[in-house]
Amino acid sequence: MTQASRSKRVSGSARADLVISLLLVAAAVALPFLVDSRYVLGQVVLALFYATIASQWNLLFGFSGIFSLVQMAIFAFGGYVTAMICFYFGWNVWAALLPGALAAVVFSLIIGLACLRLTGVYVALLTLAIAQTMYLLIVTDTECFTMVGSICRQFTGGAVGFARFGDLGTRALLKGQWLVGNYAIVAALFAVTMTFTYVIVKSPIGLAFRALKDNPGYAVARGVNRFQAQLLVFGISAFFTGLAGGFYAAHFQAIGPGILxxxxxxxxxxxxxxxxxxxxxxxxxxxxxxxxxxxxxxxxxxxxxxxxxxxxxxxxxxxxxxxxxxxxxxxxxxxxxxxxxxxxxxxxxxxxxxx
Incomplete structure (x- = not known):
């Protein structure tokens, strides 16, 4: 394939992606006017959370070749930190979302430092063990950390988790139409996540990620630092996954260990x-x-x-x-x-x- 035909194919793919994006935006805007059922709209919101998490796992494995099984733990970590900041310090949810996402990035980088020296199934096993350890630490947390009225609360919320620590503000602003407001917010989160992911995938950094997946030896020989590149994609994926976890906790006004x-x-x-x-x-x-x-x-x-x-x-x-x-x-x-x-x-x- 010549350079001209290759460029033509790339531009055609970009046009197709743009058309698909515009159609999806139009469908997203029209959906609240076409769907009267609160249950259906609630399921669409949940599906957007699933799609956001899956897109970031796909960035890790599909584009970078890192078979990590810690994605839901990062999602839960972002949600838990957001909920705990609101619960213990009385912050507004919107103020706690960014710290929750950044905490998820730090958590993921610690995991990355521990496991990205490994390859293949060993990464999968270690990340799965970390996720299951996090689950066990939460559900077995029975030590009283603080008293809320007459109720003793554990630091991590224990098997019950956290609830009613705040919301996205749509209930007070939109009253009975709050679910439409939450849908718009979560849809915007998904759109931003996909846009940023697209830019990363199509950039030289994304090319390095794909090279490490397809031919690690050749990529390293061409000057790509495998550990730094994979740690970078781990952090990028964790930011949006952790941010989605914070929005998930705020949307449902609750988060518990079941998510793990x-x-x-x-x-x-x-x-x-x-x-x-x-x-x-x-x-x-x-x-x-x-x-x-x-x-x-x-x-x-x-x-x-x-x-x-x-x-x-x-x-x-x-x-x-x-x-x-x-x-x-x-x-x-x-x-x-x-x-x-x-x-x-x-x-x-x-x-x-x-x-």
Whole structure:
């Protein structure tokens, strides 16, 4: 592929991403006017949280090759710090969100320093152990830290967690329409997260991340510092994941250790796998598919989990690249069939094939 055809393909991809983004913005603006059900709108807000977390896990694994299983722990850490600042110091939630996100970054960098010297499955095992240790430390916290009225509260909230420490202010401002306000805030958070992720992926830093994933030896030989680059992507991912955790706690006005359950982590990974690991729009597509499927099977009882497992299994077997990857292959096939695919240098100049 020549430089001109490569540039044409990149610009075409950027235009497609821009069109998709504009359509999504239009759909996001129209959604509150089209949906009357508070339950449905609440599920959309929850899905946006899932998509945000999955997009940052995809940045770690899909684009950088770091198979971390600590993503929900970072999400919970950001939410817990935000809730604890509000609960113990009486801060406004909006003032506590940034410290919560920065605390999640510090937490992730400590984890990174501990595990990024490792590779592959060892990173996964160590990060999973850290997440499970965090869960156990919270649920086994029974020591009285402070008295709230006549109730003794643990430092981490223990198995109960924290509740009613503040909200995003939409209840007082919008009254009965507060959920629409929260939806707008969470949708804006998702949009900012995806925009920043897109800039990172398309930048020279993102190229270094992908090089370390595809061919670490070659990337290091070309001057990429593997440890520094992977620590950087760990911190970037943690900032938006921790920020989403703070917004999650503020939206529900509660946060507890249940968010650290293994099922939550596996659901996030399944979202990325079904949508397409290493594709920009994969986490969003995977969220739409799995959340919709989960809702449709809600009345199926124990078969609900079986149905989700079947969808994930079929996706892995039939679409290893995920839905977005399969769609990309289909578009590429149609272009070749119609003769619009970019030509190689031998197709452009047959005489070159004999040289």
């Amino acid at each position: 359950s293994l099922s939550q982590l596996l659901f996030i990974i399944a979202i990325a796998v079904v949508g397409g690991v290493g594709t920009f729009w994969g986490p969003l597509v995977g969220t739409v598919v799995l959340v919709a499927a989960d809702e449709l099977m809600r009345e199926m009882g124990e078969f609900r989990t079986l149905g989700l497992g079947l969808i994930i299994a079929l996706s892995v077997i039939l679409m290893p690249k995920g839905l977005v990857g399969r769609l990309g292959d289909l578009v590429h096939w149609l272009r070749h069939r119609n003769g619009t695919a970019p030509k190689t240098k031998f197709q452009e100049n047959p005489a070159a094939a004999g040289k």
